[in-house]
Amino acid sequence: MQKAILAASACLFAMTAHAQDLPEKYKTAGKLIVANTPNYPPMEYRDPATNELVGVDIDLGKALAKQLGTEIEWSEIGFEQMVSSLNTGRVDLVLSGMSDLPARRETMDFVDYMRSGAQFYTSAKRKDEFKTLTDFCGKTVGMSRRTSFPDEAAKWSAANCEANGKPALNIVGTEGSADARTQLKQGRLDGAVQGSETLPYLLTLEKDTYAIVGEPFTEVYQGIGFSKQTPELRDAIAGALKAIMASGEYKAIFEKYDLAGSTLDGVMINGEAVK
Template sequence: MPPSVARFLWRAFAVTALLGLGSARAEAPDLPLGLYPSYPPLDMRDTTTGDLEGFDVDLATALSQRMGMTPRMVETGFAQLIPSLLTGRIRMFFNGMVDTPLRRESVSFVDYLQSGFQFVTLSGDAHAPSSLPELCGRRVAASRVTSVPAELLAWSDRNCAAKKRPPVLLFATENSADARLQLREGRVVAALQDSLTLPWTVEISGHTLQALGEPFHLSPLGIGLPKGDADFTCRVSKAFSALQQDGTYLALIHKWHLPESAALPTQPVPKACTDHAP
């Protein structure tokens, strides 16, 4: 073979190899995922290694891999999750955010859990309320960057004001952990938090905390996605449905000791997604 022909074939092979390598990399693109590690056991840090861990971390990893993408966790404050999605800093987020019509004006959701609200008080405290009506007229903590304060005020309207009792006094905190800190320091008599994590909270506290009343107002929690990107939303929906069907989803529910009521039943993939690639 003449040297000129050999050089041509080698260059052609090298170009083809590089293009093939680029295609292989394109099959597993980077997927930046927003998480706020202050929501155990969904989102938190390992106290020994400092690594992100929790139900959301495991589900996000499994979901990304199912979609053929490489997950990259991006620590993002809860209040910055939606802005980070809108600016493209992240492509999706997990943090147990309640799927509401107002939030759907900015982002799309694929629901993945459900949770309600439940009060928590100190165990063994003679001054702690022993029944729900005793909350009326007293200070109760709730995380200001979530929908919990609105739920607390709505509960107060139904159970206090409507029954001619003084309203609950809202004590707004930075997050749920801060709400429980205010409870321990005696600034409030109770805290309102999501029922999804309350069993874990009570257990990790050594049962120095206790639930008061039953969960109320169960609502869906959503994976946040860019609004208007129907193809990507369908890919996420299909991948999540597959994880439900193959048992991965329930296995993670059990691993992180979430209540069975938190699990969503397997739903058919939306008809609008039928023509989209998996």
């Protein structure tokens, strides 16, 4: 049934996306209200010097809005409030480093726009202790409790630590990625996990402070989130994304933040490629 729904959505998108036309409701408003939490560089953050909202998602949102002939009003709300704000109509869409997960698709639709993954890292002074991912077995590792990382790390631990007779990860849910990094610096954690797209920026911002260990242990798409009640808006955004992919503007945004390797080759809705 779900495959049929996705196929129908893809067909609808193929028929309508070329128009890149906003539904009348949003044209009349003259803007899109977009949920964002600016604490996840380089995806979204405030420039320390100017307090200006910057990042991949910010640049992408502006490019999509321009393509659609409208404006963006950023609504800064807590990540845990985003789904309820979307489904009650407080915001029109979510563009804030949100992973397109099967569980989230039960209440939301996604237009996917980049690749991501959960990545282990440690402090630079302890990098020689962690040559492989399984060196974290039995160690205390922190990650934001508001993300999917704790569940994903537990599954990884079961398959790679416990299944091989090694002690399980001691997973600590933190108040966010910044809190995990603080605890890592304080020596309260042996390692941490956050999105692979954030770590290159972090290493340039705080040189000789952290060390990435191995490759990401999950693969996931980041998506722009929509209420299931607004498929027309979803398809309009997907059409705009297709246009900026074709023009090269999409690639340029990711290259600006050294994330060219995270780009997608085409538009995807709920993890499925569409034409």
